[in-house]
Amino acid sequence: MNQQKDYIQLIYRLLVGLLGIGFLYVIWPYISSVLLMLVFAFLFTTVLLPSVDALERKIRNRGLSVLAVTIGLITAISIFIGSFATNLADQAGDFSQRLETESFMDDFNTFIDNTKAKLPSFVLGESDAQDPAEKLNDIMGGLMSKLLTFAGALGGFVFNMIMVIIFTIILLLNYHQFKKTLVSFIPNKFFEVGLRLIFNIEQQVSNYLRGQFLAATSVAIMSIVGLYILNFFGANLTLVVFIGIIAGLANMIPLVGPFIGMLIAFAVALMNNLGIEAAQAHMLFNTIPSPFYILDVVLLFIIVQQIDNNFITPLLVGESVGLHPMMVMIALLIGGTLIGPMGMLFAVPAAGIIKVVGQEISFVTKNAHLL
Amino acid sequence: MKSPFWSNLFRNWNSQESEKVTALRQVPVFNNLSDKELDEIEKLTHERKYQAGEHVFKNKAPSEGMFIIISGSVEIYLDSDGSKKVLAELKEQDFFGEIALLDTEPRSAGAVATAPSTLLGFFRPDLLSLMERNPALSSKILTNLGAVLAERLRKTNQLLAAKSDN
Structure with a gap:
């Protein structure tokens, strides 16, 4: 009799759960x-x-x-x-x-002609007739x-x-x-477990934010130092501190973020160096043509990203939420697929929260007799 | 007639001490705390209501903090080999479970309400966050907690000594 009651309860709960999910699916576009x-x-x-x-x-x-x-x-x-x-x-x-x-206009045309002359023919492909x-x-x-x-x-x-x-x-x-x-x-029965869950979630979020803030600060400092070094070699970049800070903040959005700082640096390099002969003819390591120091900027941001991705973020952010790097990657992919860059921004803390909730559910299931 | 503007502006001047603050003041863990500090502790506490016979916590249950009895009564008991041994009967303004503020070990005894009771809970997560935000206040609480436990240890030693003398 009791077993039959359990089954009915289970079916009832499943139906309520499915109805809840269905309702959420219908209203999601309005509340997202x-x-x-x-x-x-x-x-x-x-x-x-x-x-x-x-x-x-x-x-x-x-x-x-x-x-x-x-x-x-x-x-x-x-x-x-x-x-x-x-x-x-x-x-x-x-x-x-x-x-x-x-x-x-003449400068620009000369620059394009010069660049075309330097590039091998297979890179150019079919010539474009437009000026x-x-x-x-x-x-x-x-x-x-x-x-x-x-x-x-x-x-x-x-x-x-x-x-x-x-x-x-x-x-x-x-x-x-x-x-x-x-x-x-929270019912009295689950009171202390519930408190612990809320505390752990708060800790996860604040640790993640602290980690992100430290990572963003390091990226900003590295970018500023790097851009100053480029200036030392004649890159003629301005707004260096701003670019660094924006690169650091944008870095919080995984994968897409790092390009934002680089694009601004690109624009500044282009604006400042147009018409300057030396900048147009600049060669990276004296071998690769890098007009307006564009390749130098790319290289700088790649180096900053490598240091950030391989040392700083795993150390400060991955550790802060207690997730394996593999899990971080999977969470990022799922978040990105579901809701794009925003999903990537929230993927890691969301995965951390899911982990904490899972741990508490598992604890409650195993120790139900104690509650 | 009293102007609502002025009465609102000075509403905190003649405010009565809340029942919770009065209860907290009686607990040795919150000795020597100023009114301001007691107000801050009050914000961190959680009021819970229990029916007669309802468990506050069971023996070996996960422990997160201490309880202060605002009204009603609570029995502290130990289950051993199916028999229940009552360790203490606690009444208004008594407190229990304070060891949980210091460690994460499971409860060493069970607690059950013997009458409809209102308890005030003060929990380790809140104490931990208080340690980050207000180290001076949390140091006072931890010192008081140390004093409470030292007093218990002294009494236990005296009991053991008396038992070994007999």
Whole structure:
């Protein structure tokens, strides 16, 4: 009789579970973006919580502490983006002025001819009849239309960012109450196991973020030092500190991130060195043509990536979540396949959380008689 | 009539001490803590309600922290060879399970509510995070905890000495 009851209970649970999954599948497109915002808000909260708690102990007011930390952070980010954008806009303005001059078009055509002459014939393939300068104009025209699309996407991004900031402020204000409310739902029987689970998840996320922050800092420092070394050899790169910081931050997005810093360095190298004969004729190790120091920049970022991927990230990030490097790779692949770069960003901490939950479920199953 | 603006602005000036803070004040583990520090500890505690006969924890269960009795009563017992040996009957403002704040070993005895009870739990994860955030406060708690355990050890030694004399 009891066995029959168990089966009915099992079937009932399975049906409820399947219904739940089906319901989630149907509503997923409507809630996924909000969930993503909440995940980001939770991550920002984890990063900012120690500062808010420390300030609250001093000034005895949670609201003011949250306000001070949020305003401080937004101000710092605005100053960074503002000064970077101003510097970049100055350089872009200067570049576009040079772009309009006739001599630059000649320079550009000469440079293309020289490069073609240096390259072996099999690399060139079929010759293109279009004038290279005209081609550049076409590219610039295409770029403008792409900029408009980008502006639209930027609007969406700004809206999402504002929502994430609002969620973060609410979470920071009520984090301890939210946690207590969550804990209050745990039945007495599983209370201590539940507390341990929540603590371990918090530890996983904060360790991961700490590891990521340290890895990003090392990538930023290595990129800055590397770019200064290139400058020492005449690369004429500006905004070095900005490029380094952006490379470090972008590095948190696996696989795609590292290219972001490199692309900005590319653009700066191109803008600064156009029209400079020595830079156009530059050879990497005096053997490989590297106009505008482009190959030097690529090589630099490859070296930084190799050091980061083989030494820093496994040491700081893999260790922090207690996952085998193989598991990290699998998690990244699954995350990337499911939701692209965003999936890769969250794959490792998500795998860490799944591991902790699995361990607790296994513990509860084995020790059910003790609970 | 009292203005809501002023009463809201100075709402903390005449605030009564909560029942939880009063309970925490009685526990030797939180001796010599200032009002501010007790408020911080109160934020970390969890209030739980138990029915009569409901287990707070079983013997050998995973241990995460200590409990303070706000109301009701709890029996501490040991199961050996199927027979139940009651070790202590605890009432309001008593506390138990404090060893779990220091180690991760399973519970050395079981605890069961003998009447509808409200307990306040203070747990190791919260103590660990407090150690990172406020080392001065957590040092006070750990010193007090050491003193409680030293007192227990002294009493156990006295009991052993008395038993060996007999």
